[in-house]
Amino acid sequence: MTAKIDLADCPSPVWLPGGHAQTIYSAYIARHHHITFVRQRINTPDGDFLDLDWTGPGLFADKLASGAMAPYDAQLHSTAARRWMQEDDWARLPQSPETQALVLFHGLEGSSQSHYAQSIAQYFRARGWVVVVAHFRSCSGFPNRMARTYYSGDSEEISFILGSVRERLPKASWHTVGVSLGGNALLKHIGEQAEQAHWLTAAAAISVPMDLVSCGQRLSDSFIGKRVYCPHFLKTMKNKIFEKSKRFPGMIDTLRLGQAKTLRDFDDVYTAPMHGYKNALDYWTQASSKPLLSQIAIPTLILNAKNDPFVPMESLPLPQDCSAHVLLHQPEQGGHVGFTTGAFPGTIHWLPTRLARFFETNT
Known part of the structure; x- marks a missing residue:
C-alpha cells in the first residue's frame, strides 16, 4: 500500500x-x-x-x-x-x-x-x-x-x-x-x-x-537563495561557529568559514566534517x-x-x-x-x- x-x-x-x-x-x-x-x-x-x-x-x-x-x-x-x-x-x-x-x-x-x-x-x-x-x-x-x-x-x-x-x-x-x-x-x-x-x-x-541534495542545491545555487536566504541563515550560524573556534582552537577552519557564502560552503567547512561526513554532498545524501x-x-x-x-x-x-x-x-x-x-x-x-x-x- x-x-x-x-x-x-x-x-x-x-x-x-x-x-x-x-x-x-x-x-x-x-x-x-x-x-x-x-x-x-x-x-x-x-x-x-x-x-x-x-x-x-x-x-x-x-x-x-x-x-x-x-x-x-x-x-x-x-x-x-x-x-x-x-x-x-x-x-x-x-x-x-x-x-x-x-x-x-x-x-x-x-x-x-x-x-x-x-x-x-x-x-x-x-x-x-x-x-x-x-x-x-x-x-x-x-x-x-x-x-x-x-x-x-x-x-x-x-x-x-x-x-x-x-x-x-x-x-x-x-x-x-x-x-x-x-x-x-x-x-x-x-x-x-x-x-x-x-x-x-x-x-x-x-x-x-526530505531530499537534502535537491534542497541544498536550490538554496546554494539559485539567485535569491544565494542573495537572500543563505545570508540570512549564515549571519547567525557563522557567528556561533566563530565563537566556538575561540573555545576549541584548531578544530574549525575559520579562514574558509569566513569565506563561506552559501549553505553548501558552510556544510563543507563545518557541518559535514564536524559530524562525521566527508563533505556537504555526503552529508546531504546520508541525512535525507x-x-x-x-x-x-x-x-x-x-x-x-x-x-x-x-x-x-x-x-x-x-x-x-x-x-x-x-x-x-x-x-x-x-x-x-x-x-x-x-x-x-x-x-x-x-x-x-x-x-x-x-x-x-x-x-
Missing part, C-alpha cells in the same frame, strides 16, 4: 502572491498569538545540554508551583522562557492517560520564539495540551558546550529528546511535530524506528526538505529522510507547499515513496512554513488547525 495524498489548497490570500512573499511575510509580519514557557535543561549522554521549553495546564510561566510570583531571570531575557523549571512544577502537570501532549522540533536557526512555534504552542496549550518546544544545540539562546552543534540528520538527538519528555509524562498521549530541518530529522527517526515508534500517537512534518518514508509505521502528516522556495516541487515524495501510514498534503500555495490566510494583515492560524485536524481524525 502507498500513502494517501491531499491536494486541498491552503486558502492563501490574493494580496500575498508567490512562495517568497508568503515565506517572508509569514515569518515577520503575519499576526499570531504569543506564549511564554518554563524551561528545563537536560544533560545529553555526550556531556552537552539541551533546553526544553514547556507549557501546559497547571504550569504557569509567571508564577511558581507554590503560587508565588516568579522572580525575573536575566539569563532568559532574550528567550521565550520566563523562568526555569523546578522540581515541584512536574506535579502540577496532568499525568493521566487522557493527557494530550505535543513536542515540537524547530527548523534551521529556529527556537521557541519562531512564529510557527509560538502559533502552534499557543493553539494546543489553549486547548488543554501539554506542549514542549525542544531546542537543538546552540539554538536556545545559550552556546552549547561542545565543538559540534546540530544538523539535519541527527535522529539520535530526536530519539533522546523524545525519550526525555516521555519519562516526565509516561502516561500521556504523545504527538510530535517537526518543522523544516527538524522535520527531516524527525522523519528520519520515525523511519529508522519503524514499529518501535508506536508509543507516539501521531507525527507531523511541515515544509520538510526521503529514503526512509516507506518504513514509517505511525500516522504521519507531511505538509509541503508546492511553491516552497526552499524545497523544489520535483523533490517532493510521491505516494509510492511512502508507507500507508503517511498522508501527504501538498497544497499549491503556502511558501516555506508560511501558510498565511485571511484578510490583511492575515494570520498563521491555518497551520495549527491543520495539525489539529490530522491529530484528531488522521485526515
Whole structure:
C-alpha cells in the first residue's frame, strides 16, 4: 500500500502572491498569538545540554508551583522562557492517560520564539495540551558546550529528546511535530524506528526538505537563495561557529568559514566534517529522510507547499515513496512554513488547525 495524498489548497490570500512573499511575510509580519514557557535543561549522554521549553495546564510561566510570583531571570531575557523549571512544577502537570501532549522540533536557526512555534504552542496549550518546544544545540539562546552543534540528520538527538519528555509524562498521549530541518530529522527517526515508534500517537512534518541534495542545491545555487536566504541563515550560524573556534582552537577552519557564502560552503567547512561526513554532498545524501518514508509505521502528516522556495516541487515524495501510514498534503500555495490566510494583515492560524485536524481524525 502507498500513502494517501491531499491536494486541498491552503486558502492563501490574493494580496500575498508567490512562495517568497508568503515565506517572508509569514515569518515577520503575519499576526499570531504569543506564549511564554518554563524551561528545563537536560544533560545529553555526550556531556552537552539541551533546553526544553514547556507549557501546559497547571504550569504557569509567571508564577511558581507554590503560587508565588516568579522572580525575573536575566539569563532568559532574550528567550521565550520566563523562568526555569523546578522540581515541584512536574506535579502540577496532568499525568493521566487522557493527557494530550505535543513536542515540537524547530527548523534551521529556529527556537521557541519562531512564529510557527509560538502559533502552534499557543493553539494546543489553549486547548488543554501539554506542549514542549525542544531546542537543538546552540539554538536556545545559550552556546552549547561542545565543538559540534546540530544538523539535519541527527535522529539520535530526536530519539533522546523524545525519550526525555516521555519519562516526565509516561502516561500521556504523545504527538510530535517537526518543522523544516527538524522535520527531516524527525522523519528520519520515525523511519529508522519503524514499529518501535508506536508509543507516539501521531507525527507531523511541515515544509520538510526530505531530499537534502535537491534542497541544498536550490538554496546554494539559485539567485535569491544565494542573495537572500543563505545570508540570512549564515549571519547567525557563522557567528556561533566563530565563537566556538575561540573555545576549541584548531578544530574549525575559520579562514574558509569566513569565506563561506552559501549553505553548501558552510556544510563543507563545518557541518559535514564536524559530524562525521566527508563533505556537504555526503552529508546531504546520508541525512535525507526521503529514503526512509516507506518504513514509517505511525500516522504521519507531511505538509509541503508546492511553491516552497526552499524545497523544489520535483523533490517532493510521491505516494509510492511512502508507507500507508503517511498522508501527504501538498497544497499549491503556502511558501516555506508560511501558510498565511485571511484578510490583511492575515494570520498563521491555518497551520495549527491543520495539525489539529490530522491529530484528531488522521485526515
